[in-house]
Amino acid sequence: MLEAYLRSRLKQKQILLMTHIVIGYPTLEASLEVVHSMVEAGVDLMELQVPFSEPIADGPVILKANQQALANGVTVGQCLDFGRRVARQFPIPFLYMTYYNILFKYGVDRFADHMQATGLKGAIVPDLPPEEAADYLDAMGRRELSPIFIYSPTTSDARMQTIARVADGFVYCVARKGVTGDRTAFSRQIGDYLAxxxxxxQLPLALGFGVKNKTDVDFLAGKADIAVIGSQTLRVLENEGVEAMGRFIRQIVNAP
Known part of the structure; x- marks a missing residue:
């Protein structure tokens, strides 16, 4: 189970690192190289985004990566093959991140069957609220997969408790209103929100949206359990290439 893995890792590290890639950006081959570099550098778990034409939770950096992957002709089937390959090759948990239209068109049970058969641990579907997720929750629960749900600073206490009743693995806490990639002020407000x-x-807490560097991750240590870096890894990839990815991650996790 994903939560058990996270609890075990948190006995060794004060805060874990989750990274995010868009499958097929800039190419499928480069995506595999990026995963290899990140795992070798010390990431603890990773989101694999299945590209979608209208990624409403994502800012311009991840949106551009989605658009380029789709322009390259990347298909859902290729993404699932990619997930199968990395889950079998690398010793960390992988999650799919995508939007519900992908699951709906592919078939929720069929999608969950693939995840179970290939070793994926869970999924993040940001546009699927718990009230409309019965089929998804049933499919994930029967296969012991983790549905990752989201808190935001505007989520009421009552709503947080509703989400907690159906979440599993961890809860993804977005640092602010808006989309991924914008600037986030890491201040007392973030600490109060995470509290x-x-x-x-009782699930572990991941915090993302605007985490860019080691200073941000260090700030979150003791407040969150997982720091999530997404848009910044894509910026590094675009500006410096695949070869820079391992160096970037090592700077954050203090690896030699």
């Missing part, structure tokens, strides 16, 4: 999240759920 409120901690009151609502």
């Amino acid at each position: 409120r999240c901690r009151t609502a759920t």
Whole structure:
């Protein structure tokens, strides 16, 4: 189970690192190289985004990566093959991140069957609220997969508790209103928000949206359990290439 893995890792590290890639950006081959570099550099778990034409939770950096992957002709089937390959090759948990239209068109049970058969541990579907997720929750639960749900600073305490009742693995706490990639002020407000999240759920807490560097991750240590870096890894990839990815991650995790 994903939560058990996270609890075990948290006995060794004060905060874990989750990274995010868009499958097929800039190419499928480069995506595999990026995963290899990140795992070797010390990431603890990773989101694999299945590209979608309208990624409403994502900012311009991840949106551009989605658009380029789709322009390259990347298909859902290729993405699932990619997930199968990396889950079998690398010793960390992988999650799919995508939007519900992908699951709906592919078939929710069929998608969950693939995840179970290939070793994926869970999924993040940001546009699927718990009230409309019965089929998804049933499919994930029967296969012991983790549905990752989201808190935001505007989520009420009552809503947080509702989400906590159906979440599994961890809860993804977005650092602010808006989309991925914008600037986030890491201040006392973030600490207060995470303390409120901690009151609502016993699951580990991941915080993303605007985490860019080691300073941000160090700030979150002791407040969140997982720091999530997404848009910044894509910026490094675009500006410096695949070869820079391992160096970037090592700077954050203090690896030699």
